[in-house]
Amino acid sequence: MVKQFSAFAPATISNVACGFDVFGFAIDGPGDIVTARFSDKPGITISAISGDEGRLPLKTMSNTAGIAANHLMNTIKSAVGIDLQITKKMPFSSGLGSSAASAAAAVTAINALLDYPLKHEELLPSVVEAERALCGSSHADNAAPALLGGFILVRSTEPLDYIKVPLPENLHYALVHPKIEINTNDARKALPKQIDLFTAVKQWANTAALVQALNSSDFGLLGRSMVDYVAEPVRAKMVSHYQEVKETALANGAVAFTISGSGPAMFAFSDNADKAEKIATAMNAVYNKYDIENTVYSGKIKHDGTTLIRE
Ligand code: HSE
Numbered sequence: 001m002v003k004q005f006s007a008f009a010p011a012t013i014s015n016v017a018c019g020f021d022v023f024g025f026a027i028d029g030p031g032d033i034v035t036a037r038f039s040d041k042p043g044i045t046i047s048a049i050s051g052d053e054g055r056l057p058l059k060t061m062s063n064t065a066g067i068a069a070n071h072l073m074n075t076i077k078s079a080v081g082i083d084l085q086i087t088k089k090m091p092f093s094s095g096l097g098s099s100a101a102s103a104a105a106a107v108t109a110i111n112a113l114l115d116y117p118l119k120h121e122e123l124l125p126s127v128v129e130a131e132r133a134l135c136g137s138s139h140a141d142n143a144a145p146a147l148l149g150g151f152i153l154v155r156s157t158e159p160l161d162y163i164k165v166p167l168p169e170n171l172h173y174a175l176v177h178p179k180i181e182i183n184t185n186d187a188r189k190a191l192p193k194q195i196d197l198f199t200a201v202k203q204w205a206n207t208a209a210l211v212q213a214l215n216s217s218d219f220g221l222l223g224r225s226m227v228d229y230v231a232e233p234v235r236a237k238m239v240s241h242y243q244e245v246k247e248t249a250l251a252n253g254a255v256a257f258t259i260s261g262s263g264p265a266m267f268a269f270s271d272n273a274d275k276a277e278k279i280a281t282a283m284n285a286v287y288n289k290y291d292i293e294n295t296v297y298s299g300k301i302k303h304d305g306t307t308l309i310r311e
Contacts, residue, residue, distance in 0.1 A: 004037035007108035009306040010149070011090050012097035013173065013267050014141035017226035017258040018206035020191075024097070024141035024261075025151040026302040027173060030090035032098070033309065034065055034105035036113045039083035044069040051088035061133075068103035068130035069110055075126065076117045082110055091295075093181040095261035097142030103130035104146040104306040112308055120306075123147060124160060135185045142261060149305030153211060168217035172276035172300055174254070176245065176283035177265040179293040182238055187262035190234050199229045219255045219271050226256035226269070239264045245286050252282045273298070 010031040014024035039045055046058045046066050060066030065086055073079070084106055092098035107123040124140070127147050132138035144152040144162050155161040195203070209225035212218070236242040236259065245266060249257040253275045254268035266283070270276045276298035287294035 003113065004035055005109045005112040006033055006035040006309040007105040007112070007306050008033050008309050009101040009103075009105035009108070009146050010302045011101060012142045012145045012261075013095075013175070013265075014097060014139075014145075014261040015228070015231060015259070016151075016210065017228040017232065017256065018203055018210060018230075019141070019153070020228070020231045021137075021139040021141050022154050022207065023151070023210070024145040024154070026145040026149045026305055027175070027297070028299040028302045029175065029297040030096070032089055032101040032105050033087040034102060034109050035085045035087075036069075036082055036106065036109035038113070039081040041081045041083070042079060044073060044082055044084065046084045046086065048085045049088065050086070052086075052092070056086070056088070056092070063102070064099040064130040064134055065102040065106035067133045068126040069106045071126040071129040072107045072110055072118070072123065076114070078114065078117070080114070082113065084109075091177060091179075093183055094177050095182065095259065095263045095265040096175075096177065097146055097261060099134050099184075100127055100131060100142035100146040103127040104143065108147070108306040108308065121148060128157060128160065135188060137188065145305065147305050149301075149303045151214065151301060165211055165214050167214050167301055168219070168271070170217075170271050171214075172270050172273055172298060173267050174249065174270060174276040174279035174283065174298040175260065175265060175267040175296060176280065176287065177295045177297075178240065178287050179295075180240060180264045182235075182263045184262045187235055187238065190238070191231055192234070195230055202227075203229050219269075222269060223255040226258060228258060232258055235259050235263050239266065240292065241286060241290060242266070245283050248282045248286050249279050252279045254279050273300075
């Protein structure tokens with residue numbers, strides 16, 4: 001049998017309202033799978049991608065998995081030939097960290113194939129490099145939770161400094177992904193380059209309060225602190241029926257609601273599984289009413305990030 005390793009990396013929800021480029025968490029929903037095996041061709045090659053409707057590039061340095069893999073090989077100074085096969089099991093340009101998931105799965109599978117030259121957390125710079133190459137900014141708010149799981153606060157990307165935030169046991173999410181594509185690059189360019197001091201004060205008060213809310217399982221404080229004065233006011237306009245979906249989620253018991261990453265996916269937090277399911281169903285009904293194809297998920301935070309798949 002050919003020696004190979006496959007890894008699964010989860011979808012992630014980043015920003016979490018007030019924490020633009022700072023907060024992100026992994027979900028127990030969809031994700032990507034990458035298989036790595038040795039190849040006679042030198043360097044990293046990508047021989048197959050499925051689940052992408054033929055839209056993602058096979059060229060190594062145009063593909064997020066290839067870029068991360070290449071960065072890893074440079075880091076460990078290895079020139080061995082490795083071929084990757086990617087199975088997309090989540091939508092891209094969705095705001096669910098698709099690029100980070102493929103990158104995290106690729107480096108995790110390669111690290112196992114090469115018998116662990118690096119510790120799992122040492123793979124993070126390669127995943128962040130893929131994000132930087134793809135959209136010009138080395139944000140780690142999808143990369144870190146995709147690789148490491150949990151809810152992560154990225155204090156700094158250069159140098160990388162992040163903290164896993166303890167979470168309430170009963171924290172649940174409800175997520176809707178309407179089939180509208182939003183390119184992360186475009187969604188970043190639309191943001192204000194500067195914010196005034198008064199707005200900044202409100203925003204950083206909320207980011208600090210959000211961490212305290214999660215630490216102390218205070219869902220009231222979580223709801224009050226998940227207000228975004230920077231990205232949501234601009235990006236909400238890019239998502240059809242945003243206000244109606246938000247009002248519907250809140251009317252169905254959501255603690256808070258906002259855009260997932262750069263959108264168009266949106267999510268709500270709730271304090272129990274039944275409520276999360278009810279919110280997901282209600283959000284689904286809004287888009288069905290407008291004949292907009294959409295997918296909903298609900299569940300909990302995934303604590304272990306990218307994992308190897310037993311074959
Ligand atoms: N923090 C990033 C953004 C996430 O909102 O642009 C998208 O990759």
